[in-house]
């Protein structure tokens with residue numbers, strides 16, 4: 001039996017017709033940019049998160065970049081982030097001429113550690129950029145306290161954390177802004193690149209909207225530009241696809257959590273560190289189900305041999321990437337290095353069958369037997 005790490009095939013089987021109809025409707029309308037689908041998706045996505053504002057953008061990287069720029073991050077500023085993340089978290093900062101400053105992660109949650117972040121603050125620090133890695137919320141209490149004390153902004157990288165919650169609040173609504181990716185493999189995925197920024201601040205929302213739309217004033221003259229902006233809009237076809245999928249997101253999230261619970265129960269007692277479901281309103285949404293194993297590479301080989309998909313996120317922490325050689329030199333982030341050495345993702349997608357989860361668990365147990 002082959003079990004993929006991720007498959008969108010069953011989603012396509014179930015939603016194919018409604019997705020085709022939604023795309024056809026846009027094609028027939030002839031409106032492709034900033035039309036009713038984008039407006040409605042923004043309202044529906046904001047409602048799903050209980051965010052005051054959601055602004056569609058072209059992708060998750062630009063969601064980060066635009067949120068940072070709207071909050072005033074620019075050349076000479078520093079932004080503190082984890083190194084255990086996808087490269088875009090850092091490159092969004094660099095693209096503005098600002099400097100990414102890597103802090104260590106909490107060894108259990110693998111999210112930005114507020115204590116390590118506090119040690120990285122300098123007079124040039126402008127913002128904190130926590131990542132809710134794999135769907136597990138970062139310690140927003142600790143980070144919010146630090147931001148308050150030092151007068152910093154918070155931009156949440158929610159690319160992997162649609163509907164994740166910290167103490168009852170959706171991520172993306174706690175900091176000054178949240179940046180989402182709708183890359184096709186994400187928990188809410190478009191049929192191409194797409195993203196959104198969320199915020200509780202309507203004035204900030206307006207700046208974000210202008211930055212993503214060539215620096216134009218919303219509702220103003222077409223060729224009057226008030227800021228250095230970008231062509232970085234969510235388009236109508238992607239918004240139409242996302243609107244169809246958003247109606248299923250809560251149910252898909254529940255399925256991911258059910259699958260995770262089954263894994264957690266079945267893999268107890270093995271020499272592994274297992275992720276947590278979360279407690280008291282703090283909700284993991286399992287974009288990936290990531291275990292930690294000292295013999296990670298051997299376990300990965302064993303699973304691959306049996307046709308079981310698995311993946312290493314992330315084998316090289318960002319501060320050790322060739323592109324950040326200068327910033328990473330001499331930097332000691334032991335928990336980040338440990339996570340990169342031991343983390344392994346097991347198959348996770350909402351349509352994964354219980355029998356498939358059981359087969360994965362059997363194969364993992366066999367490895368340790």
Ligand SMILES: Cc1ncc(COP(=O)(O)O)c(C=O)c1O
Nearest residue numbers: 059060061086088089159181183
């Ligand atoms: C943590 C994280 N941040 C940012 C991004 C960037 O999103 P996108 O690929 O939509 O630009 C991703 C997605 O790949 C991600 O996983």
